[in-house]
Amino acid sequence: MLTPEQIVASNKANLNNLFGLTNQAFAGVEKLVELNLTAARASLTESADHAKAVLSVKDAQELLALQASFLQPLAEKAAAYNRHVYDITSGTSAALGKAVEAKTSEGQQAFLGYVDAALKNAPAGSDAAVAVFKTAYEASQTAAETLKKVAKQAADTAESNIKAATAQAEASVKAAMSKAKAKA
Numbered sequence: 001m002l003t004p005e006q007i008v009a010s011n012k013a014n015l016n017n018l019f020g021l022t023n024q025a026f027a028g029v030e031k032l033v034e035l036n037l038t039a040a041r042a043s044l045t046e047s048a049d050h051a052k053a054v055l056s057v058k059d060a061q062e063l064l065a066l067q068a069s070f071l072q073p074l075a076e077k078a079a080a081y082n083r084h085v086y087d088i089t090s091g092t093s094a095a096l097g098k099a100v101e102a103k104t105s106e107g108q109q110a111f112l113g114y115v116d117a118a119l120k121n122a123p124a125g126s127d128a129a130v131a132v133f134k135t136a137y138e139a140s141q142t143a144a145e146t147l148k149k150v151a152k153q154a155a156d157t158a159e160s161n162i163k164a165a166t167a168q169a170e171a172s173v174k175a176a177m178s179k180a181k182a183k184a
Contacts, residue, residue, distance in 0.1 A: 010110075017103055021096060028092030035084050042077075072174070079170045086162065101148075108141070 050070050057063045115137070119130050 017099075021099055024092065024095050024099065028088055028095075031088045031092075032085065035081070035088065039077075039081055046074075076170070076174075079166060083166065086166075090159065112137075 050066075053066055054063065057066060115133075119133070122130055
């Protein structure tokens with residue numbers, strides 16, 4: 001049986017865990033905001049410089065060369081920005097996932113402790129029911145572990161696919177920019 005002190009301690013621990021998870025989430029958002037501000041500032045400066053350069057162009061050939069020289073770094077910066085966003089979000093997600101997983105494991109252990117304590121006080125002759133309950137609980141834990149492993153494999157596969165797609169997109173942009181420069 002749970003005592004009032006145990007309930008208060010459990011609620012206090014849960015509240016502390018919630019604040020910890022919230023702080024981790026805000027840290028990730030803070031990094032994204034900082035990245036966006038930096039990218040916006042750089043973009044504004046580069047756009048102003050490019051506009052000044054366009055206004056000083058003397059002929060169409062020079063304009064085409066200027067545009068080509070502006071677009072390639074722009075595509076590379078967009079790819080780098082997307083990589084940074086992915087790194088921040090995946091890092092934050094991984095940290096939150098680890099924290100939740102640790103607390104889930106801790107909760108499972110506490111639950112098992114409560115169940116064991118309750119089962120020790122079970123009436124005589126309930127051994128079969130206790131065995132069934134323990135078997136069902138162990139089966140559910142095995143199923144949960146299997147699902148967790150499958151989810152991790154899926155996340156790892158998705159991450160490698162995103163990295164491959166990003167690399168392929170960067171190569172395609174570079175190839176297209178090389179062709180555009182060759183034509184100009």
